[in-house]
Amino acid sequence: MAHRIITQVVFTGARILGKAVRESYQHAAATQKYAAATQKTGGVGFASNNxxxxxxxxxxxxxxxxxxxxxxxxxxxxxxxxxxxxxxxxxxxxxxxxxxxxxxxxxxxxxxxxxxxxxxxxxxxxxxxxxxxxx
Missing domain, CATH: 1.10.287.110 (DnaJ domain)
Known part of the structure; x- marks a missing residue:
């Protein structure tokens, strides 16, 4: 019975951690695309354009x-x-x-x-x- 609870906790934690990693990667990729687009249009970067x-x-x-x-x-x-x-x-x-x-x-x-x-x-x-x- 204890091994079932431990297994469920491990799998739930892994699922939550996986979602967090995926979302942070997506956010980083979007930020990188935005920065590249800003530099192509002649912008200096985030700070001076906002x-x-x-x-x-x-x-x-x-x-x-x-x-x-x-x-x-x-x-x-x-x-x-x-x-x-x-x-x-x-x-x-x-x-x-x-x-x-x-x-x-x-x-x-x-x-x-x-x-x-x-x-x-x-x-x-x-x-x-x-x-x-x-x-």
Whole structure:
């Protein structure tokens, strides 16, 4: 009778452990696929892609971007001030410092993308004018 109970406990434990291992493997595989897809689309990784423009503006306490029209000098000034205030050596938080850094990077990426788009639009409106040199 005791050997039946022991056998049932062993098999039940093995079944539970097997399910847990299978689920963790599936989760790891999905995470790896997501990371690969993120890198193919030009993303740097998980940390820098998960912040929205609205959240970045709130973190740095700047107005929302309207077609990339944000004063980068003001953003840089806010960044420096908040980054220095949250220095871990002065009793600040490394986590907050990293959020502030990611917010500044996100705003700069947004402004740069609008600048590139405006440059392309200007180029298209002016037409293609190659520079010809005489040899």
């Amino acid at each position: 912040i929205t423009m609205e959240e970045a503006c709130k973190i740095l306490n700047v107005g929302p971007s309207k077609m990339g029209q944000i004063d980068l000098e003001f953003v840089t000034e806010r960044f420096k001030r908040l980054f220095d205030l949250n220095d871990p050596k002065k009793g600040g938080s490394f986590y907050l410092q990293s959020k502030i850094l990611r917010a500044r990077e996100r705003i700069e990426r947004e402004v740069q993308s609008y600048q590139r788009m405006a440059e392309r639009e200007r180029e298209l409106s002016e037409g293609f004018k190659p520079k010809i040199t005489k040899d």
